[in-house]
Amino acid sequence: MGCGARLLAVCLLGLACATGSRPRAEAPPRVKDSAPDKIAAQRAASGNLRLEADDDRWGIDAARERKTTSDQRKPPSSPPAP
Numbered sequence: 001m002g003c004g005a006r007l008l009a010v011c012l013l014g015l016a017c018a019t020g021s022r023p024r025a026e027a028p029p030r031v032k033d034s035a036p037d038k039i040a041a042q043r044a045a046s047g048n049l050r051l052e053a054d055d056d057r058w059g060i061d062a063a064r065e066r067k068t069t070s071d072q073r074k075p076p077s078s079p080p081a082p
Contacts, residue, residue, distance in 0.1 A: 033041070043051055055061050
């Protein structure tokens, strides 16, 4: 009986190892980050670079604000007539 039990254990072990892996569930497609999200993520990952001081020095935030207000004032461009 010892030989039969060994043979059965070896067969079960071989079958367990020979089975294919289960297919993984596919991950949903990633949503693209918006530009402000990308900027925030890059700034958060930059570490100790004192970016806020540089922004104040060069007026980055003020320029960004001027651009957004000028973009809001522009009328939407209409496509050219055929």
